[in-house]
Amino acid sequence: MAIDTATSQASPPYLSRLPRHVAIIMDGNGRWAAQRGLPRVAGHRAGTENLRRVIESFADHGIKYLTLYAFSTENWLRPKEEVRGLFHLLGQVIKREARTLKEKGVKLQHLGKMEGISLRLQKEIRQAIEMTRDNDLIIVSVALNYGGREEILNAVRRIIVDGVPPETVDGALMERYLYTAGQPDPDLIIRTAGEMRLSNFLIWQSAYSEYYATPTLWPDFGEEEIQNALLAYSQRQRRFGGLPSA
Ligand code: IPE
Ligand code: IPE
Numbered sequence: 735m736a737i738d739t740a741t742s743q744a745s746p747p748y749l750s751r752l753p754r755h756v757a758i759i760m761d762g763n764g765r766w767a768a769q770r771g772l773p774r775v776a777g778h779r780a781g782t783e784n785l786r787r788v789i790e791s792f793a794d795h796g797i798k799y800l801t802l803y804a805f806s807t808e809n810w811l812r813p814k815e816e817v818r819g820l821f822h823l824l825g826q827v828i829k830r831e832a833r834t835l836k837e838k839g840v841k842l843q844h845l846g847k848m849e850g851i852s853l854r855l856q857k858e859i860r861q862a863i864e865m866t867r868d869n870d871l872i873i874v875s876v877a878l879n880y881g882g883r884e885e886i887l888n889a890v891r892r893i894i895v896d897g898v899p900p901e902t903v904d905g906a907l908m909e910r911y912l913y914t915a916g917q918p919d920p921d922l923i924i925r926t927a928g929e930m931r932l933s934n935f936l937i938w939q940s941a942y943s944e945y946y947a948t949p950t951l952w953p954d955f956g957e958e959e960i961q962n963a964l965l966a967y968s969q970r971q972r973r974f975g976g977l978p979s980a
């Protein structure tokens with residue numbers, strides 16, 4: 735993937751302390767459409783069209799893990815027509831982008847429950863994952879039909895089914911049963927469109943994540959915003975409950 739010369743040559747300060755894993759709550763598609771007098775699905779289309787440049791930008795910045803919240807287990811509460819439109823767009827974007835992502839070195843993963851997603855889309859998701867499985871430039875996880883509480887409940891059920899002795903249940907074991915097994919926790923969680931909440935996103939994994947909110951709506955979230963978020967992260971002091979290092 736082409737390295738952004740503007741950022742690599744200038745070597746801005748945030749490059750010295752980069753997050754390994756960035757997770758994004760991609761919010762504000764509906765408001766983006768409403769501001770233009772368009773139906774909500776038009777906002778979702780603009781949102782999906784923003785995915786490629788955001789993935790490329792984080793890859794160019796050297797971020798190893800990028801997790802994108804695309805559809806929550808609670809988003810089923812929305813009108814059927816919006817849900818149908820959104821899933822249709824997601825299917826289109828997977829089909830359209832899978833090959834390019836493969837060529838660029840992106841490894842795709844899915845976080846969430848497959849059950850409830852149409853069989854056709856499930857197949858497309860599995861194909862895209864399979865197609866990109868040997869890549870390692872950046873690992874992009876799409877949280878689709880994902881809920882943090884559902885993820886924990888699912889893990890607990892499987893731990894019980896596996897007959898795991900209670901005294902061996904610890905944080906490390908729990909993490910092996912989460913959808914994010916094998917991934918580091920997110921260092922930085924970005925939320926677009928101004929809301930200050932997690933909305934059931936990575937609730938186990940975000941225990942010590944740094945949080946960054948911007949009023950910018952998801953379809954408008956671009957390079958400048960990404961640099962602002964990375965700069966803000968580089969200035970945070972993480973303590974994990976301890977004392978700041980001298
Ligand atoms: C984010 O945009 C996409 C999904 C939650 C699927 P929204 O659709 O939530 O947009 P707003 O919050 O209504 O503006
Ligand atoms: C969170 O956004 C879910 C996604 C971005 C996929 P929502 O728009 O669903 O969150 P709430 O309902 O405002 O908390």
Ligand code: MG
Pocket residue numbers: 761762763
């Ligand atoms: Mg929203």
